[in-house]
Amino acid sequence: MLTEEEISMVLNTYMYMNYKEAEDGMTLREILEEVQKLPEYQEGGRYYGEYSVVSKAAGDDRVGEMVIGSQSHLMGFDDGTCACTFSSKENDEVYVVYRGTGDGEWPDNGLGMTREKTLQQERALTYFETVVEKEGYQERDRVIITGHSKGGNKAQYVTMTTSYDGVVSACYNIDGQGFSEKAIARWKRSYSDREYEARRSKITGIYGENDYIHVLGRSIVREDQTYYVKTPVAVENFAGYHDIKFMFAAPGKEQGEKTSMIFSGSKNSYVAEPGLLLACAAALSAEVMKMPEEKRDGAAAVLMQLMELSGKKKRGQNGEILTKKDVKDFYGAGIPVILKSLLLTEEGRSVFFRLFQGRNLEAEMEGRQFVQIEKGGFDRALMVSEELLAGLSDCFERLERIQKQIPFWFRLGSAVDNRIVMQMNFLDRKKRELVKMKEKLQEIRGIYDRMDKQMEEEMAL
Structure with missing residues (x-):
């Protein structure tokens, strides 16, 4: 029953x-x-x-x-x-x-x-x-x-x-x-x-x-x-x-x-x-709710209007339309929040990999509608990933130097050495994850670069 x-x-x-x-x-x-x-x-x-x-x-x-x-x-x-x-x-x-x-x-x-x-x-x-x-x-x-x-x-x-x-x-x-x-x-x-x-x-x-x-x-x-x-x-x-x-x-x-x-x-x-995706969405929502109310209003309006456009409706049920301020708020505040939740949280990075790993984004995106973006957002995200990679590499190299300074006879079966090896393996995994993320971000940005070039060539004809 x-x-x-x-x-x-x-x-x-x-x-x-x-x-x-x-x-x-x-x-x-x-x-x-x-x-x-x-x-x-x-x-x-x-x-x-x-x-x-x-x-x-x-x-x-x-x-x-x-x-x-x-x-x-x-x-x-x-x-x-x-x-x-x-x-x-x-x-x-x-x-x-x-x-x-x-x-x-x-x-x-x-x-x-x-x-x-x-x-x-x-x-x-x-x-x-x-x-x-x-x-x-x-x-x-x-x-x-x-x-x-x-x-x-x-x-x-x-x-x-x-x-x-x-x-x-x-x-x-x-x-x-x-x-x-x-x-x-x-x-x-x-x-x-x-x-x-x-x-x-x-x-x-x-x-x-x-x-x-x-x-x-x-x-x-x-x-x-x-x-x-x-x-x-x-x-x-x-x-x-x-x-x-x-x-x-x-x-x-x-x-x-x-x-x-x-x-x-x-x-x-x-x-x-x-699950993991829910945790990532919760982290994103928490960041959105921290935004100043006037900017949150504009950023949310753009996101929801994009959802409406996917259903081929240009206005809301009650005639709602986007303003220039809404779009500005989305670019200036909304995109950084989304990128932050995807790149700087453990849940976000895991979801990013699960969604995009092993997929040909350019082939999938061909023929779909695109939203014109301010590429500085991608550039900032790439810069953050570079900084994180540099930091991880530095930590890895320090641990490697410390390990080499430990006498060989002391390293065998040593809890200290085992701990260092575990941390080095952890850092190495995170480095590989960040490299993959950076490659996907570069791929997405490259797609937009090629689209812009194609549009310029078509407009020149």
Whole structure:
């Protein structure tokens, strides 16, 4: 039998099936009977993984007999809101589910890093309170708010902000990011310490072991209510670390260089510690949150707009566009922070190697969109790597000189000599790692140099 948190995760996975033809009042099983006939949900189709998770979970009557309702797109809300309810057959248990970042919402994510509230967060609140009033939910009802990614951020925001606090029984935040200092300060001003903690204690955080989104901003989830789920994702599948269906995945058969995935209807086990990529993302987020607020706002705006452009949308849901100041803040403050977290932290260097080792970057980048960069950032990174290499080499040479000064008869089996050899081996490994990193940075910079030259030649024609 699935737990409440697992049901929340299954319903969040349903939201990524992107099926808009369901009618309010249909059971989840009835919806699945409709979609199974469509190519996109069959084996090899775009949504086959999500369909597999939901259809297997629907074997549990508690899930399969759930009734969909209050779909936001049928209530006149914008595409970004994307929410609905799922009610038990007896209507004594209701899940309010918010989908992750919708079309045009990436800039709103950036605004949430510095502002007290954002328009999309407020729309999520309006949706919830409209549904509560429409359906007449009471404190005796079991009302669970949940969401994945930005949907998880919205679920937390609604839990912390709604005037119908007594109606909210629990909140399950799946991979959802945190908030700005201003947002947290606003709640602390608005409530007594007891009420603030009471609202916060309703939130449970469930994250992929290498998820890199939920660490953005300041978390309000209690440590004793934070859990990490095993997510077997191939290193090169970066997006997969934030893909909810991989919380239900297990490696299948090997198919050439790739391994197929088998998706079940119950979540993977929890792991004791977060993974390496998550640790790197947390270090980066911590550095970003140290930036002056005005520069953080601009840097975050550029990053989020780039994410939006990858979805071919030039403006945010509410017309947000970049300013010259935003771009300047990203180049002047954002890029140095990213490079610092990648080059000067152990987690960052490890992730850098895992992502780029053995890959032909120029071949992979051919034909993709490029962002014009200020190459001084790469030059500074290369200079830092040179300085680190020089320092490591100097330490290695000093140890080597010390070792040579120790009499041969004393070195045999000596703890001192063994210690020196261990340190020399450690320094040698780090030197090799830095050399590889430097080579990759030079390769990336070289690609941009050749692109600039090609563009100049094309413009000259």
